[in-house]
Amino acid sequence: MEHLVKTEIQEFGGTNVSTAPGAVSWNGKPETAYRACLWSRFSSRILLQLASFDAPDTDTLYRQVNAIEWDIHFIPTATFAVYCTLSDSAITHSHFASLRVKDAIVDYFRSRTGKRPSINIRKPGIRLNLHIRGDKASLALDLSGDSLHRRGYREQGGPAPLKETLAAAIAHLSGVDNDFPADTILLDPMCGSGTLLIEAALMLSDSAPGLQRNTKNFGFMYWKRHSKKIWDALVTEALEREEVGQSRPWPQIIGYDADPHAVAAARKNVARAGLGDNIIIKQAQLARLHCPGKNGLILTNPPYGERLSELKAVKYLYRFLGRRFAEDFPGWRMGFFSANPDLADLVGVKWDGRYPLYNGPIKCRLMVGNHKARTKQPPARLQISDEDISGPGEELANRLRKNWDRLAPWAEEKDIYCFRLYDADMPEYNLAIDIYERFVHVQEYAPPKTIDPKKASERFTTGLQVLRQLFSL
Structure with a gap:
């Protein structure tokens, strides 16, 4: 999703934007970082780089960290935690590297103020990220705090809920944006906890995904250089944009699921997101799926058969969905997300867009296509052989x-x-x-x-x- 994040950052005012696997780097003012925390739909974390230096061993790491002016970033009574990742480094123990950074910071404050900040791994005020690749170390302040995928609306999910950031990417790549026509229906026939539809609705209403988070969950709230004035102005702007977006004509948004527990969870999540008037959730079997209108988009994340015993059922499911789409949904499009893309051709749609995405460690693919492009073929007929069969049988x-x-x-x-x-x-x-x-x-x-x-x-x-x-x- 790096290219999606890159586009966002450029819209937020970032400059010199570059991408690497799993990361997007840029230069910008604090306002740009705040906008990213408030508005990014696809990012997990926003990190402010504090320092980069050589760290061939843990003693050098300690000295380099201890030389940073920590009192301009947070007060000695704050809580903090250090999280470390290593790649091709002579330092082989990430936990020990984190401890050395912690010791350097604690010793810095104690030598200057006689006080020391406390460690809080579960809910730190200041979250620091150390990454060492080879001998090069980078230390960053996590401005986002909790992962940005935690929007605040999801009370509970199904057995395998999508992260909100991934759901937003699926909706966006399938064609959901501010210009989505009001006469086009958005339908998820296997909606689970409703995350896909909620993220799509937040886009349609131009709602900032960070608005529903508890402000205490943002890491910059504990940063000594935080500007409340800039942040408050951005929040006010976001609320005004949301009000305008809510007043626009809305498309019909419908979610179905056969599981009553999933339906109940989805309805709670929709209500917590403030979208109870915009999204309809019903209990219904996929076998009873019928086209609710002339134009629309099916957006779905069906089961993918994690166990071998489930594959047969998944194949039938994919074939049925494709057949029903061909028979009952002329003029519609489909965004089909699967962790088993090899089976996606069973749906029978000629996909005009294929996007590799990851659901955690699982390599997945989003495929987008339309009804007109569906490969329509008559069912195959068997042919009998003329070969002579003698003996038994x-x-x-x-x-x-x-x-x-x-x-x-x-x-x-x-x-x-x-x-x-x-x-x-x-x-x-x-x-x-x-x-x-x-x-x-x-x-x-x-x-x-x-x-x-x-x-x-x-x-x-x-x-x-x-x-x-x-x-x-």
Whole structure:
């Protein structure tokens, strides 16, 4: 999401903006940093670099940190914590590096004031981030405090809720912005805790995502150089913009979920976000999904089959969603987010946009496409082989060919793709064989008690071998 953050920072007034994996750097005034804390939809943290220096070992690290003028950044009675990341460094223990930074700061204040700041790992007033790559160290003040994805509206989520920053990126890349037409419906048929719809609605209303956070959760509130005047002015501006955005004509925003617990959680989250009049959440099965209007956008993050046992169900789900989209949603677009992008083609949409994104450590992809671009193909039909089959199963093969020659032309004439080819026609092969488009479904009737189970199993295996040969399965 670095390119999204880069665009935001440029809009906030940042200069010399550059990107690296997982980070965006820029120069700017305090107002730019405040705007980023208040308005960034895609950033996790806003860091103010305090110093960069060589740190080949922990003793040098201590001396460099102790030389910083800490009393211009926070008072000795403040609480603080140090968080460290290491990359290709001779310093191999991040916790020990954090302790050395902590010792350097505490010793700085104690030697000058006789007082020392306290450590609070869980809820520090001042949060410092140390990153060491090789011998180069960078020490930064976290202006955001709590991660910016914690907007403040989500009371609870489902089993695997999206982070708000990721949900905002999905909505934005799918086409949600301030210019989203009021006559276009926004629909999430598997809305879970409602995060996708809430983030989309915050964009539509031009609401700053940081407005609902407790101001004490921002790290700059404990920074000695914080300008209350600049911050208050930005908050006032954000409230005015939100009021204007709320007064605009709104599109219809609808969320469905089959799970009543998810529906209850989504409704609470929507209410906490102040969007109860703008978002409708209902309990409904995906099987009952129908088009609610002429134009719209389906925005969805369906299950992706984390366990092997779930993959089959997920495949059916993706196929069904694609089929329903093709049948009932002409003129609509779809933003489809999946952690299993290899299965996304089962939806049957010709995606015109593919965006790699990460859901935590999981590599995912957002695919965007429209109804008109959907690849429409008639269901595939099986073809029977002319290959001679002799030996075990020859009689069954002949019967299946005879039935096929009779039923296949009829099915094609009537545009039928599913029919029963064989129904225990021969007592030796007590099977029911159904054709489903290009699939063959085989069931075995329970054999009479007089039949040796081993013999019945051999016949069933022979029947499967005949089917594989006849239909090249």
